Amino acid sequence: MNTARKLAYGVVLAVCAASLAANWLAPAGYAKQFREVPGAPPSPQHFLGTDEIGRDRFARILYGTRISLLLAPAAALISTLLAALVGGLAAYVGGVWLRLARGFTDLFLSLPWLFLLITVRALMPLNVSPLMSVFITFLILGLLGWAASARVLSSSADALRNSDFVLQARASGLHGSRLFLIHVLPNLKPVLYAQFWISIPVFILAEANLGVLGLGVAEPLPSWGSLLRELEGLISFREEPWRLVPLLLLIVVMTSFQLLLSNEEVTA
């Protein structure tokens, strides 16, 4: 294991541990409003200052990290599995199923997602607890975000189906699920991994964007998405650099996740 990967492990573990220990580490609850000091700069009481309505930014980052680190990968897992099912399996089977799956994927990619999400939000009941709103948000993202990955997976699976070693395996009498599990799936694994890791920051940012439409995590619960929304209207980084911490954290954690992948997995 090289130094970079060790460092990445350290970062991910430290961030996970800190978010899990938020109840002890945070100086206050994520919803507690210190109304006497709204928008305060860092101080011994508030390490990263307070947000516009006086909530401790450090506490919100800790709790928000817990939510995003738990649910964004869960949504990525759902979307990658769906992508594997639709794209990978259809391409492996080939023929009419492949054409059907590609047509369905293209149709899905061409849908106006923004309006669809607005419609979904309009159909949801209003009295949903903030925690439930987080689950619903990431579940919707997971269910709707598979199409791009499916396109990549179907291409890879199609290439594998026609590859020499699969043809040789077929010629040797290997068919069906055994051929898929022994020869196709292990070769698709790096693509699946890559799609999974790529999806995580995409979903985190998508959740941030959905917040603008009212589909994001409900107040007062924090998430990386809602924390990133605070950067709206920030004209100069020099004015309040501490507001960039959620963005830096996102970059560091995502980079660490990428480094954790082995070289073979990434380049496959």
Added chain:
Amino acid sequence: MNTNTTSGCAFLRFLSRSILFVGVSVSIYFAIVFAILCGSSLAQSGGELRFCLRSEPKTFDPMLVDDDASLSIRYLTGGVLLRADRKTQELEPELAESWKVSKDGKQITFKLRDGMTFSDGTPFSSDDVAFTIRRLMDPALHSSTGDAFRSGSGDVTTKILGPDQVAIIFPAPIAGLDHLFDQVAIMSAHSPKKEAAVLGPFMVTAYKAGSSVLLSRNPNYWKRDSQGQRLPYLDSIRLDIQSNRDVEMLRFKRGELDLMNTIDSDYFDRLAASSPGLAHDAGASLDSDFMWFNQVANAPIPEYKRVWFRSTNFRRAISQAINRDDLSRVVFNGHAQPAAGPVSPANKFWFNSKLKAEPYHPDEALHRLQADGFHLKNETLLDRSGNPVEFSIVTNAGGKPRERMAVMIQEDLGKLGIKVNVVTLDFPSLIERISQKFNYEAAILGFRNVEIDPNGQMNIWLSSAENHAWNPQQKSPGTPWEAEIDRLMRVQASSADPKKRKESFDRVQEIVAEQAPFIYLVNPNALSAVSAAVAGANPVILSPQTFWNAERLTVNSAMRASR
């Protein structure tokens, strides 16, 4: 002797050179002074003012104006008979030298100024006023400006009493009739240029869709300053179409723009910190943000919640449990005032000065709730039947101040054991829920008031009105106090006596404060920014805040370039 003569000549040469030197120096000095004086007088006329429209203007036809961008252009180009002075809020004569409203409030007669012409040179006369009114009231045109003049069944007629005198007769009395003419830009009956021929200080000379509108000085504008110099001073106004507020702010900071209207408190404070002289807080605006509960009889909400929302005690208790001082201080950084009612204190004539903003009294709020059978159990408020008090507040997504207010109210009400779920929706979904499906429990929105007169609020206060948000389009008033509001609003609308109208509308404001169908939260301040290169600016609370006196503004281009 020779020596004396030589020395005398030298002295004379010295004297003449000295005189020449002094003469040249004095000439240069006077030349410099003259140049400075000329420079300052030149600065008085000329220059281009630049600011942003935040959307594409939908029309240049003054009769069809219904959006902010078109409204700004109409204000700068349209000549009106009477103009409400944005600073004093008093009505001033413009194209009309004088005017008279009949005692029954059905007729207004204007005496027009002599010798005026439109921007294309077409003479102005009473024909043009009659033509404008006929066009304004044409039902086929669907003019929202014209809607304000529709008072009853029957046609609006005009009577030309002479080339400089015209009477307009309405089928029924219209309250505040003369004030409505502030919005009516007079069009030419005879000019081939139609709406492009204007009587205002500027005229549209170029329009690039999605990019900019260029207004140039109207060479035939009638007004002069106290020194007899023809107005406006500016050569032109460039209006850049720019919806992104961040970009607008950056361009203002770079010196590419001279004015910014209605800026939010975050921008304001940032600007005030970096350039204190450029940020202007004119005090409480006419706008208000408020919250209300859904009281619609057939709304898809549980019956026990409808009972809460229809209880005056419940609504007043919620009002008392909201800390408005904190909302003003935290959400608006102090650039807002706790609201007392439907009329902002900025509306000098119509505000009921007896009313005060509801003070923060959580204990009293709890007593009120207990009077209605609510009780606390394990820090949760339960109603008489044991239902936990929980409701959602919807507001528009992206409206940061309202989102923040909702979160603060969530915490305030949490202290009473009330669980509030904050839901932000895109604007069309929100409007559909609150005005068509009535599928919501409570909402936070705001009124952007441009009219001072309460007549403009008839569509809110009448129980039959569409914008009677808490329970719209009632066939008959659902409660005695709504019936009383209906009566008082009709009384004020049908009276031409300002005192009687004021008494009626004062009572409406008191009933609203007692019953709290709308829980008024804050009146945000009118915040704006004006570049140091602009001289003569005097930002006010009424729209258009910064360029209401555009005809008297000047721009020092050299100062702009040095920013």
